[in-house]
Amino acid sequence: MSPVKSIRLALLGCGVVGTEVVRLLHEQADDLTARIGAPLELVGIAVRRPGRERGDLPVDASLFTTDALGLVKRDDVDVVIEVVGGIEPARTWLVEALRAGKSVITANKALLAEDGGALHDAAAEGGSDLYYEASVAGAIPLLRPLRESLHGDRVTAVTGIVNGTTNFILSSMASTGAGFNEALEEATELGYAEADPTADVEGFDAAAKAAILASLAFHTRVTAADVFREGMTGVTAGDMASAREMGCTIKLLCIAQRTAESVSVRVHPAMIPLSHPLASVGDAFNAVFVETEAAGPLMFYGRGAGGRPTASAVLGDIVAAARNRLTGTRAPSESNYASLTVRPIGESMTRYHISLDVAEKPGVLATVAGVFAQHEVSIATVRQSGRADDAKLVIVTHSAPDAALAATVEALSKLDIVRSIASVLRVEGTPS
Amino acid sequence: MSPVKSIRLALLGCGVVGTEVVRLLHEQADDLTARIGAPLELVGIAVRRPGRERGDLPVDASLFTTDALGLVKRDDVDVVIEVVGGIEPARTWLVEALRAGKSVITANKALLAEDGGALHDAAAEGGSDLYYEASVAGAIPLLRPLRESLHGDRVTAVTGIVNGTTNFILSSMASTGAGFNEALEEATELGYAEADPTADVEGFDAAAKAAILASLAFHTRVTAADVFREGMTGVTAGDMASAREMGCTIKLLCIAQRTAESVSVRVHPAMIPLSHPLASVGDAFNAVFVETEAAGPLMFYGRGAGGRPTASAVLGDIVAAARNRLTGTRAPSESNYASLTVRPIGESMTRYHISLDVAEKPGVLATVAGVFAQHEVSIATVRQSGRADDAKLVIVTHSAPDAALAATVEALSKLDIVRSIASVLRVEGTPS
Numbered sequence: 001m002s003p004v005k006s007i008r009l010a011l012l013g014c015g016v017v018g019t020e021v022v023r024l025l026h027e028q029a030d031d032l033t034a035r036i037g038a039p040l041e042l043v044g045i046a047v048r049r050p051g052r053e054r055g056d057l058p059v060d061a062s063l064f065t066t067d068a069l070g071l072v073k074r075d076d077v078d079v080v081i082e083v084v085g086g087i088e089p090a091r092t093w094l095v096e097a098l099r100a101g102k103s104v105i106t107a108n109k110a111l112l113a114e115d116g117g118a119l120h121d122a123a124a125e126g127g128s129d130l131y132y133e134a135s136v137a138g139a140i141p142l143l144r145p146l147r148e149s150l151h152g153d154r155v156t157a158v159t160g161i162v163n164g165t166t167n168f169i170l171s172s173m174a175s176t177g178a179g180f181n182e183a184l185e186e187a188t189e190l191g192y193a194e195a196d197p198t199a200d201v202e203g204f205d206a207a208a209k210a211a212i213l214a215s216l217a218f219h220t221r222v223t224a225a226d227v228f229r230e231g232m233t234g235v236t237a238g239d240m241a242s243a244r245e246m247g248c249t250i251k252l253l254c255i256a257q258r259t260a261e262s263v264s265v266r267v268h269p270a271m272i273p274l275s276h277p278l279a280s281v282g283d284a285f286n287a288v289f290v291e292t293e294a295a296g297p298l299m300f301y302g303r304g305a306g307g308r309p310t311a312s313a314v315l316g317d318i319v320a321a322a323r324n325r326l327t328g329t330r331a332p333s334e335s336n337y338a339s340l341t342v343r344p345i346g347e348s349m350t351r352y353h354i355s356l357d358v359a360e361k362p363g364v365l366a367t368v369a370g371v372f373a374q375h376e377v378s379i380a381t382v383r384q385s386g387r388a389d390d391a392k393l394v395i396v397t398h399s400a401p402d403a404a405l406a407a408t409v410e411a412l413s414k415l416d417i418v419r420s421i422a423s424v425l426r427v428e429g430t431p432s
Numbered sequence: 433m434s435p436v437k438s439i440r441l442a443l444l445g446c447g448v449v450g451t452e453v454v455r456l457l458h459e460q461a462d463d464l465t466a467r468i469g470a471p472l473e474l475v476g477i478a479v480r481r482p483g484r485e486r487g488d489l490p491v492d493a494s495l496f497t498t499d500a501l502g503l504v505k506r507d508d509v510d511v512v513i514e515v516v517g518g519i520e521p522a523r524t525w526l527v528e529a530l531r532a533g534k535s536v537i538t539a540n541k542a543l544l545a546e547d548g549g550a551l552h553d554a555a556a557e558g559g560s561d562l563y564y565e566a567s568v569a570g571a572i573p574l575l576r577p578l579r580e581s582l583h584g585d586r587v588t589a590v591t592g593i594v595n596g597t598t599n600f601i602l603s604s605m606a607s608t609g610a611g612f613n614e615a616l617e618e619a620t621e622l623g624y625a626e627a628d629p630t631a632d633v634e635g636f637d638a639a640a641k642a643a644i645l646a647s648l649a650f651h652t653r654v655t656a657a658d659v660f661r662e663g664m665t666g667v668t669a670g671d672m673a674s675a676r677e678m679g680c681t682i683k684l685l686c687i688a689q690r691t692a693e694s695v696s697v698r699v700h701p702a703m704i705p706l707s708h709p710l711a712s713v714g715d716a717f718n719a720v721f722v723e724t725e726a727a728g729p730l731m732f733y734g735r736g737a738g739g740r741p742t743a744s745a746v747l748g749d750i751v752a753a754a755r756n757r758l759t760g761t762r763a764p765s766e767s768n769y770a771s772l773t774v775r776p777i778g779e780s781m782t783r784y785h786i787s788l789d790v791a792e793k794p795g796v797l798a799t800v801a802g803v804f805a806q807h808e809v810s811i812a813t814v815r816q817s818g819r820a821d822d823a824k825l826v827i828v829t830h831s832a833p834d835a836a837l838a839a840t841v842e843a844l845s846k847l848d849i850v851r852s853i854a855s856v857l858r859v860e861g862t863p864s
Contacts, residue, residue: 024726028586034769035583035651133581139727141581149565149573151467152747154460219467277733280712294456294744295571298734301709302727312726315584329761337466 013084020311098122107134113208131317139309164284202231210254228345346403445516452743530554539566545640563749571741596716634663642686660777778835
């Protein structure tokens with residue numbers, strides 16, 4: 001027995017991540033005790049089905065309970081770890097814990113993005129620590145650098161690949177020439193995509209993470225509702241081939257940018273040049289590219305998901321929270337002093353790559369170019385490939401307000417000479 | 433005027449980094465005050481020549497002093513920032529400051545690697561904060577993740593490109609086919625290499641950083657004297673071409689690895705496969721690849737040098753130290769509980785790429801292979817290219833103790849049929 005009082009942990013949820021948290025607490029117990037200066041003790045695990053077979057999980061069966069709220073309220077619990085997910089009842093549990101002065105570790109990106117303010121307010125009320133490294137980009141130490149290391153600098157942009165499922169699909173489309181459905185099927189077979197992949201492929205997961213990153217980077221509360229979101233189900237094998245011809249690839253990006261008085265936060269597929277550090281992030285890996293005024297470009301790379309990598313991030317937070325409790329100190333509290341306005345997508349400055357099927361007639365390019373000029377969108381490059389029955393125009397614009405670009409595409413679709421708009425993709429990571 | 437007491441800073445050194453620290457403190461004053469909750473106030477700058485012209489530096493000339501020790505001892509100084517470098521008198525100043533309970537921020541890698549223990553001991557004695565994010569990989573938030581985020585995990589290896597000068601030279605050799613001297617000349621002209629490049633090209637700078645990284649990663653005091661060091665001046669255009677033929681490039685790496693009971697720390701040029709994330713780190717950029725038991729591979733990428741990027745890291749530490757002073761808390765103290773043994777280089781397991789000029793005779797390969805077998809070094813691949821007057825053998829080994837490999841090379845050099853050993857390079861980043 002250690003002479004030092006132990007730090008007592010309550011775990012809410014024991015699925016893929018929770019199981020690995022339990023295992024790591026067990027495997028690394030001696031190291032954790034040495035690093036913290038006191039032992040960690042798991043005093044309860046809230047689950048829906050306590051009787052479920054849990055193989056060789058190294059804990060006593062008596063720790064399991066279905067009464068999560070009761071566990072959270074126990075006087076002898078110091079740190080509450082939530083790996084259940086979803087808005088309710090997680091929010092109720094965590095607000096309760098924080099108000100009561102307990103430290104909270106959560107991987108719940110949906111809750112943080114939807115109503116992180118409720119958690120931060122409860123933490124301020126209770127004088128409690130709120131850590132959530134595992135909520136974005138799994139194992140990658142990313143939030144602590146943003147929350148602490150870069151606080152002497154000004155972040156101007158964060159561009160990230162924060163969803164492993166869609167990165168696996170797009171990497172596979174890029175390397176094999178497969179279409180979206182085929183690549184999704186492969187991802188599902190290999191366990192990279194869930195049975196219902198909507199949250200991933202429609203960008204909801206990435207949008208939640210974008211809100212969390214933007215809040216930290218810009219000292220401003222940003223919620224999922226502030227994030228413009230476009231999924232990647234419309235990316236075709238033809239788009240990928242077209243990207244390759246331009247020396248680019250296509251990634252589902254979360255992009256948060258700031259100007260003097262406002263920020264814009266969006267998630268959508270985009271072409272990026274192969275020379276960009278994010279372009280070579282393959283497989284189900286995550287990476288986040290951070291631009292600052294003084295430090296210049298930074299990139300953080302690693303596994304964004306998986307039970308054990310995510311549990312590593314949770315454990316790092318547990319060590320920090322436990323140390324704080326022992327020394328009677330607190331993590332830096334929420335920094336939202338900047339309170340910048342979130343700009344609508346229409347005001348974001350972007351570039352478009354537009355591919356049109358057009359009639360093979362003289363004057364087509366002049367007419368099309370006229371539409372761009374009318375909307376004050378400047379064209380960077382045009383490629384025409386013409387066969388009598390299948391003429392194509394591929395146009396890349398200079399940077400322009402997204403609303404002007406959208407209006408241009410809308411006007412083009414109404415021209416008789418435009419048979420169809422084969423694809424519209426934003427282009428990122430290059431000078432305008 | 434703020435009603436809150438300001439945090440008072442003393443700056444030791446006002447060269448490239450110090451100047452940028454002063455500028456950032458000025459430019460970002462409002463943001464820093466908001467993030468910290470109190471204003472920062474620069475109360476003194478110790479320099480050798482206070483009368484020197486400092487252009488438009490936004491500080492009062494009265495702040496400059498030559499009496500660094502006197503400045504450190506002032507009762508009204510809260511935080512001491514050292515950007516002078518070198519062992520003495522920096523060590524005396526910082527030990528004095530830490531013992532007196534002042535927070536210390538330093539970018540001094542040489543001092544930390546040579547006698548970091550003296551600083552950590554003084555910090556423990558004074559109950560003071562010691563931060564040194566800027567000492568390794570400049571702007572990249574790397575030490576805080578190692579020191580805090582990964583404390584719930586076990587780091588097994590750290591492999592880094594931590595010297596921008598040599599990475600610029602090697603990247604240039606790889607892309608242009610230039611030799612070392614030509615690439616060094618270009619680096620000097622562009623300001624990437626100093627007039628005396630010894631510390632960079634001979635690996636002293638990288639070795640100091642390797643000691644700091646290994647200490648943090650393995651919870652063990654490692655000094656520069658523990659680090660095996662081999663410079664990169666011997667890397668030839670031929671080596672680079674040979675690397676390319678093998679699908680590799682050559683980088684100057686710092687490598688820290690742990691086994692159950694010991695660590696090995698070394699700096700040397702090595703071939704790595706082009707598919708390794710470190711291979712595409714070009715120009716003067718730095719990147720550090722961290723492998724852990726639970727999180728899997730992680731990479732941190734950014735600018736490793738330059739006044740402004742380095743100053744960004746210093747400012748991040750200033751914010752952390754200032755917050756701690758306001759809330760009466762401390763940074764995590766030194767973690768050296770593991771006290772692992774540092775293995776000599778001879779016991780490191782590595783792979784060698786050996787290029788031999790040999791006599792064109794029957795039986796040469798059999799003789800050479802016999803020497804490897806005698807030293808229990810297993811050969812992975814052999815390529816022979818023969819002209820009557822210039823026969824070549826290129827051999828890549830499997831993983832073996834470095835001492836056995838060195839003895840093999842020694843024995844080969846004594847064979848009559850070996851005209852010369854054209855090059856010996858370690859191979860990293862691939863399975864053995």
